[in-house]
Amino acid sequence: MTVQTQNFAVQVSDQGSAVSFGPGDHMVVTLENVTVAPEPGLAVLRVTEAAGRSKSGGLRRRDTVVVVVKTAPKDIPAPHGFLADDVVVDAGTKVTLNWEGSDDFTYEVLFPGGRKPVPRVEHPGSHGPYSLVLDAADAPRRDTTYTLVAGFGAQRHTLTTSVQVRNPVLGTLTAVDGVTRFGLQVYPGGTGTSTHGVVYADSVRAKDAPYGQGGGWINLHDEGMTVYLSKNGSNGLGSVTARDFNR
Incomplete structure (x- = not known):
């Protein structure tokens, strides 16, 4: 017995010797894993039997229908x-x-x-x-x-x-180049060059009061801090590096 499929059609045929059926005899054909319909619902299958001969010797065809109910997968309660x-x-x-x-x-x-x-x-x-x-x-x-x-x-x-x-492990925060771009620029006065200088403040706690050393002075105010270099009459401004800065 051979089975051929095409789209939704299935053909079962016996290529061997003829089989005789007596009154009440039958044959059961079981189909598995065959798509009968793309969506859930009723599917009407047409069954055509060509298992006998007519008086003229040709195949006698008989048609019937089989109704199949295709159900959807079961609904499982959510976890x-x-x-x-x-x-x-x-x-x-x-x-x-x-x-x-x-x-x-x-x-x-x-x-x-x-x-x-x-x-x-x-x-x-x-x-x-x-x-x-x-x-x-x-x-x-x-x-x-x-x-x-x-x-x-x-x-x-x-x-x-x-x-x-309770005690989270935090990632490392790293400050990279460019942090001092928002500070003041220091230019050493009287040298005739534009080489940058740096002012270091180990601990500055005064508010609204000037702090002077080495010919220059620092003024703290609400807007921030201003550094003046007055050597040789120069009032150039520059950057500040601070290890401990408290106002």
Whole structure:
């Protein structure tokens, strides 16, 4: 027996010797994994039988119809109760995430810098508790939000939960070249050149009072700080580098 398919048509034929059917005899043809309709609903199939001969010797055709109901995939309740065992932890402490959901879903947990698939669990009734432990390698170093993604066919659900860290590990803040561009420029007076000079202030705490040393002076005011270099009658202005500056 051979089976040929084309679009939604299926043809079953016997190329061997003739088979005789007595009264009440029948043959059952079972089709599996055959698309009968693109969308859920009623599908009417036409069955054409050519299993006998007419008086003239040609094939006798008989037609009938078969009604098939195509159903949509089952609707699975969304997972719920996605929470951590502890919502406030120390940096580097493992975190256990828990939720309730169907075994039909495929679960994955996303978090900054990583993602973890969740092993499948067989529960009685195909529904029950799930949990995922994030050990030291994936433990949070700062406040973190975790996202649970559950997928089954066209269904997709996402849940989120957050964990706070008591002693967060913060990234390094680095100041790069260009910070002093907003300061004052210092030009040494009387040299005949435009070479830049620098004024260093180890500790300046005066307010609205001039501070003078070496022929120049510094004035602190509400708008900021002004540096004057009065050597040789020059009042040039310049930049300031300060290790400790308090007003």
